[in-house]
Amino acid sequence: MKFKTYIKDLASIFFIILDRVIFRKPRILTSLCYHSISNSNTLVDVTSQLFESQINYLSKNYEFVSADQAQKYLNGKIKLKKPSILLTIDDGYKDVLANLCPYLINKKIPAIFFVLSNPELAKRKELQNNKNLLQIKEVKKILKMGFDIGSHTQSHCNLAQVSDKKLAEEIIFSKNKLQQDLNTKIKYFAYPKGIFSKKAIKACKEAGYGLAFTTEFGVARNTTNLLLIPRISVDSSYNMLGFKAILTRTVIPYFKVKKIIINKITNFNKEDKFMEKIALESNIKSDMLNRPSLVSSLFCAIRMSLDKGGERGIIRCPNFVGPFKLVSKIKKSINYNNYEIGIYKDTGGRKVFIKTWQGKTKNFPYYSLINEYNMAKILSEKIKNAQKGKFRVPRPIGYLKTENSLSAVFEYIDGKPLSKLPLKKQSKIINEAILFLDKLTPTLTKDDKKYIKKRGRFFYLFSLPAIFLYSLSKERESKKTIVSSFLRACYYSVSIFNKNKRFVLVHGDLVPDNIFVSKSHAYILDSEHMKHTFSEYDINYLFISRNGTNLFLEMLKNRKEFVQNAFLSLYIAIQFSTFSDPKTKERVYFDYLKN
Known part of the structure; x- marks a missing residue:
């Protein structure tokens, strides 16, 4: 565990130094998303001591703004003279009343609390904890202290997985109920866990929210969609070095790349993990395959560092590759499970070797197979022109690519290792x-x-x-x-x-x-x-x-x-x-x- 912390600290120092070299000024408007200030040791908790250190750092380098000031800036009505921070607190946990509000009042720091209009309906599976939630009388106390209140739906459900009727209840009715119970206008909304959909955005617009917040990592500008305001989530996984690093501009590309990779892995069709059959009507191609770009190689390196061993899955020899049908599989004496190799036959009885890669996203084994195919084409041509010598390479016949696989077809060699x-x-x-x-x-x-x-x-x-x-x-x-x-x-x-x-x-x-x-x-x-x-x-x-x-x-x-x-x-x-x-x-x- 300590070693992982050292690695995170090294990465944090790298981003902080790089930021000072490339950018001299911090970002203009950054929204931070907190959940709970306590020592409960859940992921959403930030300890009081660490939170105070974070606030002290922010006070020296930024200016705190209210949700109203942020809205005016994003609408182009005012300019922010200094790099600014908007504090947002999600979910409405009861501990904020005692652990957070008095501290913010003493420091004269504005904040907005996104609460559930019906905490008794809270989806604990989505919240991932059993912490006590604020009741309406306690929300009224926070409002009287001078803080803003926003809606966080009725029950903290996944807005991307509910019916249109339920969506209206969670987004529109929650606003109406809070306005009625608190006797104040509710102008702001935060998507639970940052999950949204086109319908959810449309519902927020119909409800008349001035701003709606996601947890997409990034900064807000006056060109940002007002119903998709990015925020930086702060939780117990960050120490002080990590906190400083996530406030740098240079860290944004890293999180964007990480999100792309994770989304690709998450969206992979699990039911179609590995193909039993590659369509017979597909054509075998025989041109050269492109080498990976520098960006692709970088993606591979990042994915390799993120991979915890469960991504590769089981690789199987497809029953068909173009016109070729599987006859038998070949097991090498040392098999690192990057590929499956099989002996195949076409309708005329011709044998071939086919090496198949399968996976969710292109990785180093994928590009290695491309290299093998290209090298075989180059070398077989050189050897053919020389017409002499002991050494040969299996002649490449072609390849077949699908979304999640690459099969390289080589001539069959009758020999022994x-x-x-x-x-x-x-x-x-x-x-x-x-x-x-x-x-x-x-x-x-x-x-x-x-x-x-x-x-x-x-x-x-x-x-x-x-x-x-x-x-x-x-x-x-x-x-x-x-x-x-x-x-x-x-x-x-x-x-x-x-x-x-x-x-x-x-x-x-x-x-x-x-x-x-x-x-x-x-x-x-x-x-x-x-x-x-x-x-x-x-x-x-x-x-x-x-x-x-x-x-x-x-x-x-x-x-x-x-x-x-x-x-x-x-x-x-x-x-x-x-x-x-x-x-x-x-x-x-x-x-x-x-x-």
């Missing part, structure tokens, strides 16, 4: 494969290179902190090992600027199971990690993953030299330090860092 051959043969062929890719590099054209991942010096240098933080956040056994390895990698990073370093095409995962051997050729498979990078990448990768084994020792006998790139070895090991063999549970990359 290199791991089934004698050790001496394995080492010889792997060494030859590394040399083959090295010699193939000069034949790559500018058009070829557009589709090939480039991993140069600056990529490794700038991505090292990111993979370090990710591995550190996931590590459970020894965080000290990750930290010390990162520091060693920083020390050795100078070596990558050696002018003698060569950049060539490498496989990225050249283990015996990724080479198939037939009578006359050796086929390089699973080129999803293939890239243009340091020439010693593959041998260093094997040194880590197979270090001390008979295979690696045999490989050294067949090589003139073994150049270990200390930085690259540490980088690879940190990158894959969280991985473990699904069968043996061994963590070879982490073990390398420990030794």
